[in-house]
Amino acid sequence: MNPTRRVFFISDRTGLSAEGMGKALLEQFENIKFKQMSYAFINTEDKAHGLVQIINRQAQDDGIRPIVFSSVVDESIGRILAEANALHISLFDAFLSLLEQELGTPARHSVKSRVANVERYDARMEAVNFALNHDDGVSEANLKEADVILMGVSRSGKTPTCLYLALQYGIRAANYPLTPDDLESPDLPRMVKAHKNKLFGLTINPERLHDIREERRANSNYSHIDTCKQEVRDAQAMFRRHQIPFTDTTHKSVEELAVNILQECQLKRRF
Amino acid sequence: MNPTRRVFFISDRTGLSAEGMGKALLEQFENIKFKQMSYAFINTEDKAHGLVQIINRQAQDDGIRPIVFSSVVDESIGRILAEANALHISLFDAFLSLLEQELGTPARHSVKSRVANVERYDARMEAVNFALNHDDGVSEANLKEADVILMGVSRSGKTPTCLYLALQYGIRAANYPLTPDDLESPDLPRMVKAHKNKLFGLTINPERLHDIREERRANSNYSHIDTCKQEVRDAQAMFRRHQIPFTDTTHKSVEELAVNILQECQLKRRF
Numbered sequence: 210m211n212p213t214r215r216v217f218f219i220s221d222r223t224g225l226s227a228e229g230m231g232k233a234l235l236e237q238f239e240n241i242k243f244k245q246m247s248y249a250f251i252n253t254e255d256k257a258h259g260l261v262q263i264i265n266r267q268a269q270d271d272g273i274r275p276i277v278f279s280s281v282v283d284e285s286i287g288r289i290l291a292e293a294n295a296l297h298i299s300l301f302d303a304f305l306s307l308l309e310q311e312l313g314t315p316a317r318h319s320v321k322s323r324v325a326n327v328e329r330y331d332a333r334m335e336a337v338n339f340a341l342n343h344d345d346g347v348s349e350a351n352l353k354e355a356d357v358i359l360m361g362v363s364r365s366g367k368t369p370t371c372l373y374l375a376l377q378y379g380i381r382a383a384n385y386p387l388t389p390d391d392l393e394s395p396d397l398p399r400m401v402k403a404h405k406n407k408l409f410g411l412t413i414n415p416e417r418l419h420d421i422r423e424e425r426r427a428n429s430n431y432s433h434i435d436t437c438k439q440e441v442r443d444a445q446a447m448f449r450r451h452q453i454p455f456t457d458t459t460h461k462s463v464e465e466l467a468v469n470i471l472q473e474c475q476l477k478r479r480f
Numbered sequence: 481m482n483p484t485r486r487v488f489f490i491s492d493r494t495g496l497s498a499e500g501m502g503k504a505l506l507e508q509f510e511n512i513k514f515k516q517m518s519y520a521f522i523n524t525e526d527k528a529h530g531l532v533q534i535i536n537r538q539a540q541d542d543g544i545r546p547i548v549f550s551s552v553v554d555e556s557i558g559r560i561l562a563e564a565n566a567l568h569i570s571l572f573d574a575f576l577s578l579l580e581q582e583l584g585t586p587a588r589h590s591v592k593s594r595v596a597n598v599e600r601y602d603a604r605m606e607a608v609n610f611a612l613n614h615d616d617g618v619s620e621a622n623l624k625e626a627d628v629i630l631m632g633v634s635r636s637g638k639t640p641t642c643l644y645l646a647l648q649y650g651i652r653a654a655n656y657p658l659t660p661d662d663l664e665s666p667d668l669p670r671m672v673k674a675h676k677n678k679l680f681g682l683t684i685n686p687e688r689l690h691d692i693r694e695e696r697r698a699n700s701n702y703s704h705i706d707t708c709k710q711e712v713r714d715a716q717a718m719f720r721r722h723q724i725p726f727t728d729t730t731h732k733s734v735e736e737l738a739v740n741i742l743q744e745c746q747l748k749r750r751f
Contacts, residue, residue, distance in 0.1 A: 214583070223739040226504060229497025231552065237587035249739045276582065280504065298575055304505055311567045312485070316508035327688075334733065335691075337640050341612070358555045369608050372643055373706055376734060417598075423604075463647060465606065468494040468520045476620065 215267050215275035218291060219260065221252040221320055224240050227280030227300050232401075245275075251281065252320065257289040264293040284318050293461045298474040329379070332479040334374035336382075343371075343383050347361045352404050355383035360401065360448075361411035362387050362440040363431075364421045366458035366466065370411070378471065379479030392443035399453050408457030409446040409470050417459050484513040486538050486546035489695070490531065492523040492591055498551030498571050504747060505549075514547075522552065528560040533566040557587050599600050603750040607646035607653075614642075623675050625671065626654035628745050631672065631719075632682035633658050633711040634702075635692045637729035637737065641682070644734045649742065650750030663714035668722050680741050681719040681726030686712045688730050 216227040216235065225229055228247055234431070235243050249331050268274045277295040281287045305316045343351045352358055359367045363386055371382035385408075391398045401408060415437040422432035430436055448455040454473050458466060469475070487506065489499040499518055506514050522528055541546045541727055548566040552558045562568045576587045614622045623629060628645070630638045634657055642653035656679075662669045672679060686708040693703035719726040725744050729737060741747070 222504075223735050225735055225739070226497050226500025230501055230551070230571060233493075233497060233553075234572065234579060237553065237576060237589065238579065238585060239588060240585060247742055276579070280501070282504075296578070297554065298578060300501060300571075300575075301505065303574055304569055304571075307567070307569060308509065308547070309506060312509055312512055314509060314511060314530060317510060318508065327691075329733075331695075333640060337643065341639070368510055369647060369693055371605060373647055373676070374606065376640060376644055402625065412606070420598075421605075462494075462600075464494050464496055472520055 212271065212273060213244050214273065215271055216243045216245045217260075217264060217275055217277045217295070218245065218247045219251055219277060220249050220280045221283055221286060222250065222280075224249045224280055226291075227278055230299075230300055231278035251286065251290075252283070254286060254289060257286045261289060261293040264295050268294040282318065282320050283426075287476055292360045309326045322406055329480040332379035333376060336379045336479065337372070339381040340371045340375040340384070345399060347383060347385055349400065351383055352385075352400060354381060354398060355404070355407060357403055357409055357470060358383045358385050358407045359409055359411055359470070360385045360387060360453070361413070361458075362392075362418070362444050363476065364418060364425070365411040365413045365444075366463075369463045370458075370470070373467045374470065374476075377425045378476070380471070380476055382470075385421060386439070387444055387447070389440070392440060394448065395450070397447070398463050405453070407474070408451075408453045409474055410444065411466075412441060412445050412448070412455055413457065414459040481519065483542065483544060484515050486705075487514045487516045487532075487542065488544055488546055488548045489516065489518045490548060491519065491520050491551045492554055492557060493551075495520045495551055498549055500628070501571055502549035513537060518662040521556065522561075525557060525560060528557045531565060531569045533665045535566050539565040553589060553591050559672075569713055574610060577729070579608070600751040602731055603650035604647060606749065608643070610652040611642040611646045612656070618654060618669065618671060622654055623671060623678075625652060626678060627677055627747055628660070628674070628680055628693055628741060629654045629656050629678045630680055630682055630741070631656045631658060631715075632684070632729075633663070633689070633715050635689060635696070636682045636684045636715075637734075638682055640734045641729075641737045641741070642662070644738045645741065645747075651742070651743075651747055658711070658715055658718070663711060663718065666721070668718070676722065676724070677721075678745075679724045681746055682729050682737075683712060683716050683719070683725045684728065685730040696705060 218231050220227050248260055251260055259326055264275055275295045277297045279290055280300045309316050359371060359382055361367050367384045371384050374380040374382040391465055418437040419432060419434045426432050456469055489495055489502050491498050495518060519531055535546055546566045548568045550561055551571045582588050623651045630642060630653055632638050642655050645651040645653040656672055689708040690705045697703050727740055735748055
């Protein structure tokens with residue numbers, strides 16, 4: 210029986226990518242339990258020394274050295290952290306020298322002093338506002354401005370996907386909820402007809418939809434398993450009839466859905 | 481003069497972390513222009529062979545081999561991609577063997593068949609709904625339920641930060657816009673007084689605020705530089721007077737703000 214292994218994700222910036230990478234690596238060892246902690250913005254030598262003490266104490270308490278995933282760019286901070294009693298995995302170092310060689314130029318080895326990226330901010334805010342303004346109702350004007358229009362029955366996952374597309378890529382994603390009226394018609398809903406090339410459908414397992422809807426309105430016609438089955442069947446039939454690309458959201462994370470849609474609709478990121 | 485270098489981010493899943501890591505690495509070479517393309521869900525040998533052709537054609541067209549950042553886990557797919565005419569940087573391989581050694585157990589070397597992570601979905605949806613429901617107005621009940629309450633003047637960056645905290649960490653972040661009335665009072669706004677330990681302030685450079693507000697309501701009192709200066713000064717005075725932690729959003733990305741708040745307020749992620 211392996212003991213629980215302590216893991217530190219350390220970065221001199223947000224550390225989001227390093228954490229994602231580290232977690233993906235750990236997922237490859239399913240028999241081992243990990244306890245993970247994140248330390249972001251470790252951007253001074255003082256903070257680094259303090260963290261080394263924490264790591265060393267942990268190593269002592271656990272009787273086994275922790276694993277450190279570091280995406281620290283600053284060399285002097287990196288050197289301090291490397292002295293901790295841990296398996297030190299520096300996600301950057303190995304590749305930086307490889308790239309230096311390939312590109313024939315030395316790397317900066319320091320955190321970029323971030324200039325205010327106004328353009329990026331603006332694109333993101335516009336997309337977030339777009340998603341927020343259109344979450345409740347759609348108008349012709351909105352659909353015209355949209356980069357993509359997500360269609361699906363109520364609670365099929367449209368809202369978080371629209372928001373994620375906006376925050377992550379600055380994409381203006383509109384949200385078209387398929388009403389029972391829409392679903393009964395052999396036609397595409399009137400409002401979206403003119404924008405057929407922007408449509409993307411979301412579908413979901415009816416049992417899962419039933420569970421989600423029960424949370425919101427228990428024992429209602431809306432959440433009844435028969436309603437869910439019927440709506441999902443009708444929606445899928447509509448997507449197929451009109452050749453609208455669609456995907457099942459049941460087992461997908463918002464990240465997966467967003468990348469899926471980006472790829473399938475060949476959307477251009479705004480940053 | 482270096483030519484523009486083509487970069488491929490390749491993954492058998494979303495590739496978001498690999499892309500983040502790769503971009504951070506490339507940022508270390510500021511004199512070189514990169515043209516980046518992402519290929520997600522390369523999860524069959526056929527797709528891998530197709531992509532190798534694309535890379536090889538690109539190498540020929542550019543007269544220089546592209547750089548490939550791969551986070552492919554599947555070994556047979558990885559082998560195919562490694563044959564392309566490119567500098568192949570496999571973000572996983574180097575570390576997997578290191579971890580195998582440390583942990584004394586072999587890695588899976590395959591993509592995890594994702595089980596429906598219902599808990600994660602629920603936590604995320606709850607947090608997103610929380611942020612959406614409370615974006616326009618706040619109520620006592622909402623503030624009570626919140627994990628954190630972001631306070632700031634209009635357009636200081638509260639909304640996207642709340643949404644990001646919700647999507648990324650499942651954190652229920654409420655949004656308290658400081659009104660001119662709030663700002664004139666020496667007290668904390670009545671509604672948030674009882675939740676002082678959950679407050680976090682956002683401030684912003686007045687010139688930048690002016691620009692943002694001009695976009696929304698040009699030539700208004702709301703967007704006037706004097707109004708912006710006054711509001712920002714008053715808000716900062718309030719944060720200081722009541723010892724509310726706060727940060728300047730002007731030069732920070734939403735990701736940085738979120739990690740900052742997470743750390744500063746010691747918030748517990750819900751997934």
